[in-house]
Amino acid sequence: SFATLVGAQAIDEKTKAIANDLMDKASQSQAYSIVESLTTEVGPRLAGSEAEARARDWAVKKFKKMGFKNVRVDPFDVPWWERQVESAEIVSPFPQPLYVTALGGSVSTPDGGVTGEVAIFPNLAALKAVKDGGLKGKVVFIDELMTRTQDGSGYRVAVAKRRETAYESARVGAVGALIRSVGTNAQRFPHTGQMRSGENRTEPSVPTAALSAPDADQLVRVASRGKPVKVKMTIKTESRPRAQSGNVIAEIPGRTKPEEIVLIGAHLDSWDLGTGAVDDGAGVGIVMGAAKLLMDNVRKAPDRTIRVVLFGSEEVGLVGARAYAKQHKAELKNHVLIAESDFGAGKIWRFDSRVGQGGLEAIAQMQAVLAPLGIAPGSNQASGGPDMIPMREAGVPVVGLMQNGWDYFDLHHTPNDTLDKINPDELNQNVAAYAAFIYMAAMADTRFDRDEASFD
Amino acid sequence: SFATLVGAQAIDEKTKAIANDLMDKASQSQAYSIVESLTTEVGPRLAGSEAEARARDWAVKKFKKMGFKNVRVDPFDVPWWERQVESAEIVSPFPQPLYVTALGGSVSTPDGGVTGEVAIFPNLAALKAVKDGGLKGKVVFIDELMTRTQDGSGYRVAVAKRRETAYESARVGAVGALIRSVGTNAQRFPHTGQMRSGENRTEPSVPTAALSAPDADQLVRVASRGKPVKVKMTIKTESRPRAQSGNVIAEIPGRTKPEEIVLIGAHLDSWDLGTGAVDDGAGVGIVMGAAKLLMDNVRKAPDRTIRVVLFGSEEVGLVGARAYAKQHKAELKNHVLIAESDFGAGKIWRFDSRVGQGGLEAIAQMQAVLAPLGIAPGSNQASGGPDMIPMREAGVPVVGLMQNGWDYFDLHHTPNDTLDKINPDELNQNVAAYAAFIYMAAMADTRFDRDEASFD
Ligand SMILES: [Zn+2]
Ligand SMILES: [Zn+2]
Ligand SMILES: [Zn+2]
Ligand SMILES: [Zn+2]
Numbered sequence: 001s002f003a004t005l006v007g008a009q010a011i012d013e014k015t016k017a018i019a020n021d022l023m024d025k026a027s028q029s030q031a032y033s034i035v036e037s038l039t040t041e042v043g044p045r046l047a048g049s050e051a052e053a054r055a056r057d058w059a060v061k062k063f064k065k066m067g068f069k070n071v072r073v074d075p076f077d078v079p080w081w082e083r084q085v086e087s088a089e090i091v092s093p094f095p096q097p098l099y100v101t102a103l104g105g106s107v108s109t110p111d112g113g114v115t116g117e118v119a120i121f122p123n124l125a126a127l128k129a130v131k132d133g134g135l136k137g138k139v140v141f142i143d144e145l146m147t148r149t150q151d152g153s154g155y156r157v158a159v160a161k162r163r164e165t166a167y168e169s170a171r172v173g174a175v176g177a178l179i180r181s182v183g184t185n186a187q188r189f190p191h192t193g194q195m196r197s198g199e200n201r202t203e204p205s206v207p208t209a210a211l212s213a214p215d216a217d218q219l220v221r222v223a224s225r226g227k228p229v230k231v232k233m234t235i236k237t238e239s240r241p242r243a244q245s246g247n248v249i250a251e252i253p254g255r256t257k258p259e260e261i262v263l264i265g266a267h268l269d270s271w272d273l274g275t276g277a278v279d280d281g282a283g284v285g286i287v288m289g290a291a292k293l294l295m296d297n298v299r300k301a302p303d304r305t306i307r308v309v310l311f312g313s314e315e316v317g318l319v320g321a322r323a324y325a326k327q328h329k330a331e332l333k334n335h336v337l338i339a340e341s342d343f344g345a346g347k348i349w350r351f352d353s354r355v356g357q358g359g360l361e362a363i364a365q366m367q368a369v370l371a372p373l374g375i376a377p378g379s380n381q382a383s384g385g386p387d388m389i390p391m392r393e394a395g396v397p398v399v400g401l402m403q404n405g406w407d408y409f410d411l412h413h414t415p416n417d418t419l420d421k422i423n424p425d426e427l428n429q430n431v432a433a434y435a436a437f438i439y440m441a442a443m444a445d446t447r448f449d450r451d452e453a454s455f456d
Numbered sequence: 457s458f459a460t461l462v463g464a465q466a467i468d469e470k471t472k473a474i475a476n477d478l479m480d481k482a483s484q485s486q487a488y489s490i491v492e493s494l495t496t497e498v499g500p501r502l503a504g505s506e507a508e509a510r511a512r513d514w515a516v517k518k519f520k521k522m523g524f525k526n527v528r529v530d531p532f533d534v535p536w537w538e539r540q541v542e543s544a545e546i547v548s549p550f551p552q553p554l555y556v557t558a559l560g561g562s563v564s565t566p567d568g569g570v571t572g573e574v575a576i577f578p579n580l581a582a583l584k585a586v587k588d589g590g591l592k593g594k595v596v597f598i599d600e601l602m603t604r605t606q607d608g609s610g611y612r613v614a615v616a617k618r619r620e621t622a623y624e625s626a627r628v629g630a631v632g633a634l635i636r637s638v639g640t641n642a643q644r645f646p647h648t649g650q651m652r653s654g655e656n657r658t659e660p661s662v663p664t665a666a667l668s669a670p671d672a673d674q675l676v677r678v679a680s681r682g683k684p685v686k687v688k689m690t691i692k693t694e695s696r697p698r699a700q701s702g703n704v705i706a707e708i709p710g711r712t713k714p715e716e717i718v719l720i721g722a723h724l725d726s727w728d729l730g731t732g733a734v735d736d737g738a739g740v741g742i743v744m745g746a747a748k749l750l751m752d753n754v755r756k757a758p759d760r761t762i763r764v765v766l767f768g769s770e771e772v773g774l775v776g777a778r779a780y781a782k783q784h785k786a787e788l789k790n791h792v793l794i795a796e797s798d799f800g801a802g803k804i805w806r807f808d809s810r811v812g813q814g815g816l817e818a819i820a821q822m823q824a825v826l827a828p829l830g831i832a833p834g835s836n837q838a839s840g841g842p843d844m845i846p847m848r849e850a851g852v853p854v855v856g857l858m859q860n861g862w863d864y865f866d867l868h869h870t871p872n873d874t875l876d877k878i879n880p881d882e883l884n885q886n887v888a889a890y891a892a893f894i895y896m897a898a899m900a901d902t903r904f905d906r907d908e909a910s911f912d
Contacts, residue, residue, distance in 0.1 A: 040677045043552030051551070095507070096499030096731070099871060187643055188730070188872040214874035218731070221496045221875075274644070275552070275674070415555060416644040418670035419677075 010362035011369075015443040018298060019369050019436035025297055026432035030066075031289030032424040035345075037062070038284055039275040039419045046272045047313035048080035048243030055268050059248040059284075059310050066292050068250035068308070076323035078313040080243035081105055083192075083272065085236035086209060088178070090219070091115060093227040098219065100178065100209040101190040101273060102235050103162060104316060109207045113234035114139070114175040120223055124161040127168050136173035139231045140165065140206075141180075143216055148184045151350075152343060152405045158182045159193070166195050166205035176233045177208040180216035185410035188212045192271050192413045194316050207235040245269070245312035247320045252295055254305035254442065261331065262441040263307045263338040264290065264434060265387050267314035274417030278408060282422055282430075283341035284310055289427075290434035302442035304336060311387040314342070318386055325390035333455035335396045337441045337448050340385025341430065344408040345422040348433045352378035352400035359397060359448030366440050370433050378402060395455060397448035399441075401433050466818035467825075471899040474754060475825050475892035481753055482888035487745030488880040490518070491801075494740055495731040495875045502728045503769035504536035504699030511724050515704040515740075515766050522748050524706035524764070532779035534769040536699035537561055539648075539728065541692035542665060544634070546675070547571060549683040554675065556634065556665035557646040557729065558691050559618060560772060565663045569690035570595070570631040576679055580617040583624050592629035595687045596621065596662075597636075599672055604640045607806075608799060608861045614638045615649070622651050622661035632689045633664040636672035641866035644668045648727050648869045650772050663691040701725070701768035703776045708751055710761035710898065717787065718897040719763045719794040720746065720890060721843050723770035730873030734864060738878055738886075739797035740766055745883075746890035758898035760792060767843040770798070774842055781846035789911035791852045793897045793904050796841025797886065800864040801878040804889045808834035808856035815853060815904030822896050826889050834858060851911060853904035855897075857889050 038058060045055040056073055063071040081104060088098040116139040121127045123144040142165050146158035162182045169177035181191035190210040211219065223229045248268060254260060266283030270276020291308050311320035325332065337355070351370055353363040360380065367377045383389070384398030392398050411417045441448075494514060501511040512529055519527040537560060544554040572595040577583045579600040598621050602614035618638045625633035637647035646666040667675065679685045704724060710716060722739030726732020747764050767776035781788065793811070807823040809815070816836065823833045839845070840854030848854045867873045897904075 036677070040674065041550050041681065043546075043550060043674075090499075094497050094499060186876050187645075188870075188874060189644070214872070214876055217876060218496065218499075218874070221492070225497065414644075416670070418644060418674070420642050420670055420673060 010446045011365045011440050011444050015440055016369050019439050022293055022297055022435040022439060023373065023432040026293060026428045026435060029289040029293050029428050029431040031285035031427050031431045032422065034288050035277060035281040035285035035422060036419055039277050039281050043275050044272045045268065045270050045276060046082065047269045047316040047319065048078040048245050052245060052269050052312060056246050056248050059268060063250035067295060069253050070251040072249050073246040074249060074324065074327055075244060075246040076320065077242045078245040078316060078319045079239065079241055081237060081239040083237050085234060088209060088231060088233045090222055091230040091232050093225065094222055098215045099188055099190055099212045101192045102209045102237055103166065104192055104194040105196050106166065106208045106235055106237055107205055108236045109176065109234055113232050114207065115230060115232040116175045118219065118223065118229045118231050124164055130172045132171055133173040138174045139233065140169040140174045140177040141219060143180050143220060145180065146182055146184055146409065148406065150404055150406050151402060152408065155182065155409060162193050163195055166208035167203045169206045169208065170204040174206055176206050179210050181210040181212055183409050183412060186213050187416065188214045189414035189416050192273055196317065207233060209233060209235060245320060247312050247324050248310040250308050252291060252301060252306040254303055255301040256303040258305050259334050260304040261307050261335045262304050262438050263309060263335055264438055265309040265311055265340040266342055267320065267387055268310040269313050269315055271315055271413045273413065273415040275419065276417060277419045278344040278411050278417050278421055279413065280342045282345035282427060285427060286341045286430040286434055289431045290438060293431060293435045294439055298439065302439055304442035306438050306442055314387055318389060321387035321390050325394055332391060332394055332396055335391060337397050337399060338384060338388055338391055339399045339401060340388045341434065342385045342387065343403040343405050345427045346404035346406065346408065347426050347429045348373065348375050348401045349404050350376050350378040350402040352382035352402055353380050354382040354384065354392065354450065355380065355397040355448035356450045359446060362444045362446050366437060369436055369440065373429055373433055375433060395450055395452065397450050401437065466902045467821045467896050467900050471896055472825050475895050478749055478753055478891040478895060479829065479888040482749060482884045482891060485745040485749050485884050485887040487741035487883050487887045488878065490744050491733060491737040491741035491878060492875055495733045495737050499731050500728045501724065501726050501732060502538065503725045503772040503775065504534040504701050508701060508725050508768060512702050512704050515724060519706035523751060525709050526707040528705050529702040530705060530780065530783055531700060531702040532776065533698045534701040534772060534775045535695065535697055537693060537695040539693050541690060544665060544687060544689045546678060547686040547688050550678055554671045555644055555646055555668045557648045558693055559622065559651040559664045559666060560648055561651045562622065562664045562691055562693055563661055564692045565632065565690055569688050570663065571686060571688040572631045574675065574679065574685045574687050580620055586628045588627055589629040594630045595689065596625040596630045596633040597675060599636050599676060601636065602638055602640055602865065604862065606860055606862050607858060608864065611638065611865060618649050619651055622664040623659045625662045625664065626660040630662055632662050635666050637666040637668055639865050639868060642669050643872065644670045645870035645872050648729055652773065663689060665689060665691060701776060703768050703780050704766040706764050708747060708757060708762040710759055711757040712759040714761050715790050716760040717763050717791050718760050718894050719765060719791055720894055721765040721767055721796040722798055723776065723843055724766040725769050725771055727771055727869045729869065729871040731875065732873060733875045734800040734867050734873050734877055735869065736798045738801035738883060741883060742797040742886040742890055745887045746894060749887060749891045750895055754895065758895055760898035762894050762898055770843055774845060777843035777846050781850055788847060788850055788852055791847060793853050793855060794840060794844055794847055795855045795857055796844050797890065798841045798843065799859040799861050801883045802860035802862065802864065803882050803885045804829065804831050804857045805860050806832050806834040806858040808838035808858055809836050810838040810840065810848065810906065811836065811853040811904035812906045815902060818900045818902050822893060825892055825896065829885055829889055831889060851906055851908065853906050857893065
């Protein structure tokens with residue numbers, strides 16, 4: 001058929017054979033030992049912190065030792081924030097502690113904390129319906145549940161309350177706010193995460209913290225006894241408008257078209273509560289491990305350059321990704337295809353893309369090569385991962401190697417995000433897919449340019 | 457057969473029929489709502505605390521409302537201890553926080569904490585082999601794993617390190633000590649628990665805390681990098697030699713032999729980290745729920761008195777149980793058969809006893825009645841539950857309605873011991889067994905006196 005003939009030109013048989021060989025060798029990858037090294041030798045690495053700087057040093061050293069070229073750090077500034085004290089308790093009618101964690105960006109309570117009667121809302125929309133100043137002196141509690149889904153779509157709905165509650169609560173005159181954690185687990189871990197939706201959001205806000213699921217359940221049960229519930233919150237945080245962060249970049253230079261770039265990324269920073277194993281040590285291990293697997297097992301370097309980017313300061317608002325898109329604006333048109341791994345260590349089950357018509361047959365051929373890994377064809381509406389957003393919005397073609405995120409939000413942004421949660425076999429399935437993908441993308445005899453893109 | 461004839465006399469057919477009827481009605485029991493009420497309206501209830509006093513008030517009110525007779529509190533004194541600050545971190549070579557919780561009874565560090573190089577031991581025996589003063593200035597870490605078992609036997613082995621490490625570490629000159637939590641889960645919850653084995657232990661000790669399993673793994677991995685590991689611990693606790701506690705007692709008076717007592721118990725106190733749902737809110741719900749089920753569904757009160765005892769201050773060394781055995785010494789010989797529920801909310805799978813020869817046939821008949829609940833015959837070496845120990849040691853016959861504790865030590869003494877972990881159907885299987893058991897024990901036309909017992 002015509003499609004087959006076109007396809008045969010997009011990715012040649014020898015390229016597919018080498019991609020298959022990489023998939024076969026993925027069980028030897030260094031991905032797990034990379035995650036182990038990062039989470040052990042650095043641990044938590046909050047955006048703009050001294051620990052994140054140590055993570056960059058770790059990455060530069062590791063990339064160089066592994067044989068990557070053009071290893072460097074692109075520095076940028078980021079607002080810095082840190083938690084220092086966080087506690088909450090039911091004061092009456094049934095005194096008892098609650099397990100909370102401040103949301104990223106939360107302001108402090110006055111010394112001695114704030115105490116107020118709890119006003120419970122089923123969701124953010126219900127709070128938004130309250131008139132300005134209508135909850136003076138109260139503590140807002142948004143008890144919205146997050147839906148467990150394979151593709152993470154439940155998160156996109158649930159995260160709105162994390163982003164908005166602090167500001168909406170200030171608007172209605174509350175003294176503090178609590179949310180049921182954005183998460184899917186029933187363990188007693190509150191989930192943190194950034195509350196602002198924009199880097200420069202400046203409306204007034206109140207101290208805001210997430211309750212673990214059992215604590216949210218408990219607060220609802222206590223309230224169901226029919227007496228007014230008073231809660232005390234004590235939050236102390238510190239912030240500075242500017243601190244140092246950076247993106248770490250390493251390459252396998254292309255042989256015949258070195259200026260054309262296939263980029264794979266992950267983010268190097270993590271929240272402070274866990275050691276950032278599934279978010280996003282796993283992604284770091286997958287993309288470094290996949291590129292290293294290719295480097296070690298392909299005799300001739302691929303035609304295009306493979307660029308691995310470990311983004312800084314993702315968690316606080318894609319700050320590294322925006323810096324990259326700005327600092328590399330001139331070369332964005334040479335970014336042939338990009339992808340990020342930032343959804344844990346679960347198996348990849350679907351191959352999405354967002355490419356122009358001219359690239360679709362190559363995408364279909366890549367998926368066919370990946371199919372034995374259990375990877376199905378996806379849509380052409382890929383988001384590409386959070387750090388891909390600024391480039392995607394600028395028109396760069398992206399793919400999404402979609403991981404099974406069924407359990408991801410059990411761990412995400414909690415103290416429980418630790419190395420033991422990663423299954424090395426599932427991690428290596430990711431490595432197999434990424435290694436085969438980047439090789440094929442770097443060898444494909446086509447471009448993936450999106451029809452709507454215009455780089456000027 | 458002879459056995460059958462003897463058996464037929466021990467528990468008559470009418471008694472068995474009523475026991476069966478109670479088992480059928482157990483799904484209507486109030487057990488779950490009792491646990492819910494206790495864990496919601498009181499929450500954590502540390503031995504000797506104001507919260508434990510509120511739990512006694514709750515129990516007295518609840519017993520009276522349910523129609524129990526002779527509701528009363530037997531007061532006693534208990535040493536009081538409370539945690540105030542607890543933190544630990546790896547200072548070098550890879551600075552990062554560790555999640556810890558102080559063991560019950562731990563002393564404080566000096567202000568500013570203690571810092572020392574970590575000395576790792578695979579088990580308590582290895583630490584015991586160190587000569588006096590041999591680890592001056594170090595921080596001891598005992599990395600002993602606990603084995604998951606159905607019957608809790610892994611706990612009896614593992615708990616030694618919780619009890620002894622603080623004292624052994626002082627002996628060798630350490631400045632602090634850490635243990636891998638006594639627990640079976642891989643979640644990031646440290647497990648607390650009392651460190652002393654005796655109420656009056658007075659040897660010198662060092663500040664001692666438990667690491668969660670992921671933190672223990674991490675400390676081992678950090679050490680495996682070959683550089684000396686320095687840890688800082690900051691522990692602040694308060695204690696007083698005496699505080700008020702008490703046992704709450706309620707009865708269904710016997711009709712024909714009111715002075716003879718069938719006792720079922722649970723403990724009312726809990727550790728401070730969780731809400732004491734599986735330890736031992738479940739037991740409270742089971743024994744109160746079982747006695748209430750009997751009260752509501754048996755037209756004539758049973759021959760013997762059913763006594764329900766909610767022991768205070770179990771967690772800090774069976775203080776309530778010892779007080780009960782002392783305060784009720786004169787009636788111990790009239791305690792016909794006793795049992796405690798203190799192993800979570802899992803199903804009962806085995807019926808153990810520790811009775812004299814004369815009681816064995818009745819025990820066998822009880823087990824036969826319980827068999828449809830999935831309960832197998834057990835041994836005649838029952839321990840009877842922790843609060844039964846002082847009475848058992850005094851010679852009182854005991855039974856053990858052995859629960860499946862496979863998951864119990866995932867939650868035990870952690871913040872994660874919360875109501876949502878209890879399965880109401882499994883809880884009601886316990887109620888069925890306890891209700892049938894107490895009815896048969898109160899009606900059995902035999903005594904269970906142990907041959908070795910002598911009450912004088
Ligand atoms: Zn992430
Ligand atoms: Zn994240
Ligand atoms: Zn217990
Ligand atoms: Zn306990």
